[in-house]
Amino acid sequence: MNFDLGPDQRAAAAGAREFYRGSASAAAARAALDGGAVEPGHAALAGIGFLGITVPESAGGAGSSVLDLAVVAEQGGAVLAGPSLATAARAAVLLADHPGLAARLADGSARFAVLDGAVTGSAPSVDAAGATLFLGLDGGDLVVGEGEAEPGRPIDATRGLASVRLTSREVLAGDAGELWARARRVAAVVLAAEDLGAADRAVALAVDYAREREAFGRRIGSYQAVKHLLVDAWVGVDQLRSLVWWAAWAADAAPGELPLAAAAAKAYAAEAFERAAETCIQVHGGIGFTWEHDAHLYWRRAKVDRLLLGDAAEHLDAVARLAVAGALG
Amino acid sequence: MDFDDSPEEAAYRASVRARLAEHAGELVHAGHGEEAVDPGTHQAQFRHTQRVLAEAGLVGVTWPREYGGQGGTVVQQAIVAQELARARVPVLINHIGLGMCGPTVIAHGSQDQRDRYLSRLLRADDVWCQLFSEPASGSDLAALRTTAVRDGADWVVNGQKVWTTLAHVADLGILLARTDPDRPKHAGLTMFVVDLHAPGVTVRPLRQMVGSAGFNEVFFDDVRVPDAERLGEPGEGWRVALTTLMNERVAIGGAGGDLGVPVETLAAHARERLPALDAERQVLARQAVGRAVVAALAARYTGYRRFTVLSHGGLPGPEASAGKLAGTAAARLVADAGVRLLGDDAVYAATADGDDTWQRSQGYLPGLAIAGGTDQVLRNILGERVLGLPPEPRTDKTAPFAGGRR
Incomplete structure (x- = not known):
């Protein structure tokens, strides 16, 4: 057994951290709420090759694994980056047999979004607000087309959520239910990886503050009431990391384990990230409840992500059904 | 990243399995739902079981050969633990000695003490x-x-x-x-x-x-x-005790073993019991089962991460406390889901056919949250030693013990 990242993955994570820290920030996520651009943005992600990490080399991608993508996505999550790499990962699965379109995903010449729900009027879908091509499931067919996106008023402006009505559609594959399900699971894992990075950052912000802030004559992190809140949030992040790595690894190395692992990771991510974000605000006190502080930007991301690609209740139900059906072995 | 045995590990596992099969007739076995055979009432069988396993080279896998150990790796140790569980051999009678006392004697004992005690401990000649x-x-x-x-x-x-x-x-x-x-x-x-x-x-x-x-x-x-x-x-003595306590937290929930009832047992229980619940209760029970399975898997895979560090020669750090904390929380969810699935039987100490697996597990968990470091002490350790938060101010560390404050 070797349940750890390899040296190449560590190097990729370090490179991604540097890129994302230089190109996105909680401040940009705040500005996006007032109409500013989502950072780093689609063009920058295409430029550095992150949209094609899991696209085959023959289609201009890196041909790397979902795990390789997940370690990068974690770094994007830490600075609330957008668009989501979950969208690229999901599209790459759906376009596996369409190298021409996959090449446009990887090089950024088309901006893809994947629609949840009906293609005649989708559910709010990630990164749909700025997309130029949409992938959807239409009566069992995988379709691609252009469409009209109608964004709602965002809680978290970095997710690019919009409902879409397709105005054109071309069938890419029939009987695509299984492919669709796999793509959604891979996307759930990558979203959980972004949540891992964001939750880790939210806990780190709160820990740093608790080490400095004084009340009643001593630093607040010394009070067990505060310390234990932080530890519980940190333990949640540490446990989430294990599920994210396992699920991302399973996506390529053990596809039979992916349904269980992806549902477990997404369910755990929803609650661990939410707890981290709530704890971050609580530990900061009044300053954490202000527009200027970054805490609410993590909170916003947590409140939205927990509902995307299936909420915790849906995934817990899936885990139970799979376990009862023998998925634990 | 992989979860498979290497060829050497697979060969070692096969040899362990063969040794267990060879001696199966001489070992205590836990029946289904009887994980806790009492060493007090079955002391002779328990001592004999450990002796047989020791003579088969399956006890003290990582201990030095000069003290009767096998000089093996932590990976081999884990393989033996997995195979003992698979063969339904209950926890060895000398588990306190193996997990805590022995490592303390190895680290701090005199040569004479090591010679006198360690090989006897491995064979359960002394518990x-x-x-x-x-x-x-x-x-x-x-x-x-x-x-x-x-x-x-x-x-x-x-x-x-x-x-x-x-x-x-x-x-x-x-x-x-x-x-x-x-x-x-x-x-x-x-x-x-x-x-x-x-x-x-x-x-x-x-x-x-x-x-x-x-x-x-x-x-x-x-x-x-x-x-x-x-x-x-x-x-x-305090420095010596810290060796013991560090080993204890690794022994409890440090490396991927489930605390409490294995989640596979919960899955089998749910398979049997869910259909007997009405439709609305099934929805609620599946939420409880799903939550328990996710928590148990999270704790298990986190243990695998820690174990990977140990198997590469790393030392157990204060993170081991997180394993016990999360493992205890997961065990509570597993026990709770198991009890809920009993339906009307959940209010009794055992089912009509005498199965008390879930009630026994539920009743054991308050103790697990205390033994080997309470949940609260573990949070203090994690907060101070992993997160770097300041300690509570203390008045008891510098004054003479007999000086009044205790």
Whole structure:
């Protein structure tokens, strides 16, 4: 057994951290709420090759694994980056047999979004607000087309959520239910990886503050009431990391384990990230409840992500059904 | 990243499995739902089981060969543990000795002590216990009051220990005692090996809240312990005890084993019981099962991460406390889901056919959240040593122990 990242993955994570820290920030996520651009943005992600990490080399991608993508996505999550790499990962699965379109995903010449729900009027879908091509499931067919996106008023402006009505559609594959399900699971894992990075950052912000802030004559992190809140949030992040790595690894190395692992990771991510974000605000006190502080930007991301690609209740139900059906072995 | 055995590991696993099959008739086996066969009532069989396993090279896998161990790796140790569980061999009778006392003797004992004790411990010729907690010092272990006073070539021990697992069957124990009350509390302690059969030692089993008698109180009245049985230098007892406690937290939930009922057992239980619930209760029960499975898998895979670090030669750090904390929380969710699935039977101590798996697990968990570091003490350790948060101000670390504050 070797349940750890390899040296190449560590190097990729370090490179991604540097890129994302230089190109996105909680401040940009705040500005996006007032109409500013989502950072780093689609063009920058295409430029550095992150949209094609899991696209085959023959289609201009890196041909790397979902795990390789997940370690990068974690770094994007830490600075609330957008668009989501979950969208690229999901599209790459759906376009596996369409190298021409996959090449446009990887090089950024088309901006893809994947629609949840009906293609005649989708559910709010990630990164749909700025997309130029949409992938959807239409009566069992995988379709691609252009469409009209109608964004709602965002809680978290970095997710690019919009409902879409397709105005054109071309069938890419029939009987695509299984492919669709796999793509959604891979996307759930990558979203959980972004949540891992964001939750880790939210806990780190709160820990740093608790080490400095004084009340009643001593630093607040010394009070067990505060310390234990932080530890519980940190333990949640540490446990989430294990599920994210396992699920991302399973996506390529053990596809039979992916349904269980992806549902477990997404369910755990929803609650661990939410707890981290709530704890971050609580530990900061009044300053954490202000527009200027970054805490609410993590909170916003947590409140939205927990509902995307299936909420915790849906995934817990899936885990139970799979376990009862023998998925634990 | 991979979860498979290497070719060498697979070969080792096959040899372990073959050895267990060869000796199957000589081993205690837990039946389904009877994981906790009581070593108190089946002591001879338990000792014999460990002896057979030791002679087959399956005990003390990582211990040095010179002390009867196998000189193996932590990976081999884990493989043996997995195969013992698979063969439904219950926890070995000397698990306290193997997990805590033995490593402490290896680290701090004299050559003479290592020679005399370790191979006998491996074969369960001597069963060991850990004489640490006292009525007035549980989490605050360094406040203990049992005294050892030097008298010629001996030390004379007086006091009381409590919550001592296995003392009712043990032959030997490691004892932390106060040898210098004029020094600050942590600095006045010394560790000894004591003979539980010595004159003046009285063991009284304590009935636990779930009814069984797994731990004890132990009284020491003028018990003479030769100085040769001192473990480490006088006044160094706290440092020696930290070795024991670090090993304890790794032993409990450190490396991927489930605390409480295995999640696979919950899945099988749900498969059998879910259809008997009405539709609305099934929805709720699946939420409980799903939550329990996710928590247990998260704890298990986190254990695999820690284990990977250990298998590459890393040392167990304070993160091991997170394993016990999360493993305990997961075990609670697993037990709760298991109990809920019982439907109307959930209010009784056992089902009509006598199965008490879930009630026993539920009743055991309050103790798990206390033993080997309470959930609250573990959070303090994690907060201070992993997150770097400041400690609570303390007034008890520098003053002489006998100076009033205890």
